[in-house]
Amino acid sequence: MSKNEINSTEVARLAGVSRSTVSRVINNYSNVPQKTKEKVMKAIKELNYFPNASAQMLAGKKSRTIGLFMVSSGEISVDVLTNMMIVSVIESASDLNYYVLTFIIRNTEDEASINHVREAFYQRRIDAGIFIGTKHKEPFVEELIAEGFVVGVFDQEHPDVAVPNRIVANFNNDSGMKQAIAYLLGLGHRHIGLINGDRSRLSGLKKHEGFHHAMKQQGLDIHPGWVLDGDFTEQAGYDAMSKLLGSDEPLPTALVAANDSVAFGAIRAMREQGLKVPEHMSIIGFDDHVLSEKQDPPLTTVRVDFKQLFKELMQVVVKQVEEPTDTIREIKYDCTLIIRESCRRLD
Template sequence: MKKITSNDIAKMAGVSRSTVSRVINGYSNIPPETRDKVMKVIQENHYYPQLSGQLLTGKQMNTIGFFWASGGNIANSPLTSSFFVNTIEAAASRSYLVLTCILGDLDSDDNINYVKKIFMEGRIDAGIIVGADNNEPFIDELLGLGKIVGLFDYYHENETTRNRITVNFDRTSGEQAIDYLYGLGHRKIGIIDGNMSRFSSMQRHEGYLRGMLKHHLPIQNKWLCYGGITEESGYEAAKSLLYNCNGDYPTAICASNDSVAFGVYRACSEYGLKIPEDISVIGNDGDITGEHSTPPLTTISFNFKDMFYSLVSRVIDVIEDKEDVETDIFIPGTFTERSSCKRID
């Protein structure tokens, strides 16, 4: 397909090439109607200016983008910080640079357009996105334009696209959590789900329900609650769950991830409930902070270094046009038993 140039945009918009340039560069002396007309043609034709002569020749940049769209306080989270470090180290091991872009979310058009702009301008050979919902139309748009996209916690069943590379949590961790609690004698189990637009949250939810049904455990609405992926969301969800129980508390709570579990700790403390004496709590992810919580958090741990090295390595393999690159990989978890769950009669 012929690459669109600024001359083409000028002809289609009925303006001069210099006018197109001024619109792109944000000059203020452009009539609004002219700006709107040019921008409409640019957007309809997915045109982004190339940044240098090197890019114009199509030369590989040896640079991948890392787009963080999960919010949170990155500097204060060892787990989140490890995502960045592992990505940079994995890229460096293949002599690639990483262009890091921190976005609050992918809900706003401005953020989505910014990500698309980085891809389309040719600054990067591929991009890795963390924090995308499992159905993001703009990701399909990038893939349709031939862009190479790596995705953490993103999977479409029975769909294989060579330029979409994913890494995911093993699908069994939710069921494992229920099995463990059942083995400790728990029959009244509460569940705080995560952000159900994320693939891992959907899978853990299904795993929790499989485990509950397998062991013929009661599924009561008052013991179920939707949270998010942050400690604050876990705290609010746990407060709501405990309030709705009217004193008939579950003996254990499954938290969709460790951050949510830390929020459960806070809510239980406010209700005067001790962990694990009154309520057992189990997390998911393996956040190192759980080792030092009070009590230390039982969880299912994942090797995030392996996850990001796998993702980065396969993305670079696609950039370098290697054959037989595995598009979707699931990383198994390891059960980490600590002190937040107790056996009951």
């Protein structure tokens, strides 16, 4: 008999018990004699039998699987930061003996893609879901939360009415931006620009607001032409800097990028125009990308600890699955300025 044909009937036959007894052993019922339990477990081991997961879920058992849903229209395989986040989730789940089912959502307006996500929850293929890259208020995510599913969302805050099955995680981007501006001011910079991230996402919005708060707090004027639109990609940084360099605007002496990938793109655009960092403009990134210290020059940036954040997010999500509570959880990590060589002191 092939392995995929082995079922509880074969286990029962080998152990000399009924199928219902096999079921009671598998489900850890207390009313099974120890000797009988040992016979069944021996048969299970000999046959390499694993209970049907679908049947177990119908019986109310957990799948021990967390869904990881990433919203991205680009190529994830070439994005080092995104890959690091995926690995962090998988490692954290494995440490807790959970599997990870991964799905990439290319377009949140595509009903077919969103239905795939819904099916994973409603068919109980997963016990909970973690979302990365969603807008701050994504309707289909709100629907899943309203239905009572356990959902962890990176780069989110709780709404006015919080529920325990929504676990949010984010970084203190406002503090990070204040550290960046204070550092540049300490180097003598007063003409500072910003390349924004995607402001439909919380981190993009908070970095934009944090920049304005920090500049105002330091008594610095904001030049509208130096606050540039963008998202969180290297191409966005390249495009924004190319547009600035091609305009009649005077250039800022320093610029903060929404993340390190954006900074990489901005530096590339400058290099193509014969400009150097930090000689012609100082640049600060955000995140401390794994490649940031290998840039030329090594990039000054605001470090965030993705690995530790996703580890804690996974732990809290799994705990809510296994031991539901009414506790409202928000995971928030501070940022740290990492000084390298992409900023210079003004004479």
